[in-house]
Amino acid sequence: MKQICxxxxxxxxxxxxxxxxxxxxxxxxxxxxxxxxxxxxxAVYDFDMTAYGNIVxxxxxxxxxxxxxxxxxxxxxxxxxxxxxxVKIYDNKEYYEGIVVCNNEYAITFIAxxxxxxxxxxxxxxxxx
Numbered sequence: 001m002k003q004i005c006x007x008x009x010x011x012x013x014x015x016x017x018x019x020x021x022x023x024x025x026x027x028x029x030x031x032x033x034x035x036x037x038x039x040x041x042x043a044v045y046d047f048d049m050t051a052y053g054n055i056v057x058x059x060x061x062x063x064x065x066x067x068x069x070x071x072x073x074x075x076x077x078x079x080x081x082x083x084x085x086x087v088k089i090y091d092n093k094e095y096y097e098g099i100v101v102c103n104n105e106y107a108i109t110f111i112a113x114x115x116x117x118x119x120x121x122x123x124x125x126x127x128x129x
Contacts, residue, residue, distance in 0.1 A: 001062045001069055004055040006048045007031060019057065020091030023111070027055060030109065052105060058112035064121050070108060077110075078124045085128035087114060096125045 002018065004010055004027060014024040035047045049055075056070050065076040072080065085098035094114035101107045115122065 001059060002057040003070065004031070004057070005050045007044055013057070020093075023090035023095075026088075026090060030055065053102070053107040053109070055109045055111070058110060060113060060116040064112075064117060071102075077121065082110075082128055083107075085125055087129065098128065 002009075002013060004013070007028070010019075010024055010027045010031060013019045014021070019027070031047075031049070032044070034049060034052065035042065035044065038052060039047075054070075058064060065078075067075050067077060067080075080100050082098040082100050085096055088095050088097050088111075096112045096114055097110070099107050099109045112125070114125070117125075
């Protein structure tokens with residue numbers, strides 16, 4: 001599970017080969033959109049999304065039945081109510097992408113590779129589309 005709260009983390013994931021070029025571009029666009037909607041006076045490399053939510057990239061071996069690491073104590077992804085989930089393709093890979101709004105000021109965007117989780121998790125993703 002990779003949590004992105006600032007521009008440096010996106011660049012680090014891209015440089016380390018964790019994410020590809022197209023996913024990095026998409027994440028950068030999302031980050032800049034959020035930054036502009038909150039406060040345009042903050043420099044890009046000084047802006048941190050922690051107080052407003054973050055972007056979480058789930059990985060193949062992550063336990064989506066325990067999301068304590070991202071603030072959902074004793075909760076599975078299957079207990080969340082996302083605003084939307086859709087399937088997107090970045091760098092020739094399919095991903096589920098969605099957002100969970102926690103309150104008026106805090107939301108978590110998630111991106112998860114498609115087809116790598118247990119049947120229950122995969123069915124949940126598909127049922128939320």
